[in-house]
Amino acid sequence: xxxxxxxxxxxxxxxxxxxxxxxxxxxxxxxxxxxxxxxxxxxxxxxxxxxxxxxxxxxxxxxxxxxxxxxxxxxxxxxxxxxxxxxxxxxxxxxxxxxxxxxxxxxxxxxxxxxxxxxxxxxxxxxxxxxxxxxxxxxxxxxxxxxxxxxxxxxxxxxxxxxxxxxxxxxxxxxxxxxxxxxxxxxxxxxxxxxxxxxxxxxxxxxxxxxxxxxx
Numbered sequence: 677x678x679x680x681x682x683x684x685x686x687x688x689x690x691x692x693x694x695x696x697x698x699x700x701x702x703x704x705x706x707x708x709x710x711x712x713x714x715x716x717x718x719x720x721x722x723x724x725x726x727x728x729x730x731x732x733x734x735x736x737x738x739x740x741x742x743x744x745x746x747x748x749x750x751x752x753x754x755x756x757x758x759x760x761x762x763x764x765x766x767x768x769x770x771x772x773x774x775x776x777x778x779x780x781x782x783x784x785x786x787x788x789x790x791x792x793x794x795x796x797x798x799x800x801x802x803x804x805x806x807x808x809x810x811x812x813x814x815x816x817x818x819x820x821x822x823x824x825x826x827x828x829x830x831x832x833x834x835x836x837x838x839x840x841x842x843x844x845x846x847x848x849x850x851x852x853x854x855x856x857x858x859x860x861x862x863x864x865x866x867x868x869x870x871x872x873x874x875x876x877x878x879x880x881x882x883x884x885x886x887x888x889x890x891x892x
Contacts, residue, residue: 771880771889774830778838781846782871793879793890800890801883808886816890818875820866824887829880830854832887837866844871 772789779786796813800821803811808821824832835854838844841864842851869875875891882888 771829771833772878774833775878775880778834778846783845784871785873785876787878787891788876790877790879790892793877793892794881795879797879797888797890798881798883801881801886801888804884804886804888806884806886813890815892818869818872818891820869820889822887823885824882825885826882829882829887833870833889837870840864840867841871 776786792815796811796816797819799813800809800811800819803809804821808823810819810821812819820837822832822836824836831854834847834850835856836858838847839851839855839858840860842849842855844867869891870889872891877892878889880887880889
């Protein structure tokens, strides 16, 4: 049996958060979930949660049918720690080189590395406890998550996220190999966010076995 890794995405539009995770355990897929603001949600029973923290609204936590300690605690707006303070946050130079390489390959404008977004990404990954749990912290307009480690950011960025749309300019068939082991579950949101020209800044971090990239 093949084991597939899953990914998760969050984007904010006019103060509304949208999450599209496709979690799986032991290679068995579960249904995707959507969350779209007050009184507009549906979810299948799994362990994915969302925590939305904005400057315009009172922070709140959304718990799954199977409560976890993280889901039970209210979201806070405490200042996000700097990404460089955690050993497993990954090499910022390393991740930015990969981001720049594939933006250039796709003919896209370069993104600027941003310390606030790195801090937001690190806070999300740290708070996740190893699950695909989103936090939309102040300053972040979109976020993508995936399981990973300090050595596989390119696999995550290209195989896990960009290869949702294998026909993107610059990929040139590389998804035949880099996408192996990733379950995209029909999603395209991660690739759309990472190739959008609406965002100009990015910050990524690794903690608790989760890569998080925040954009604005």
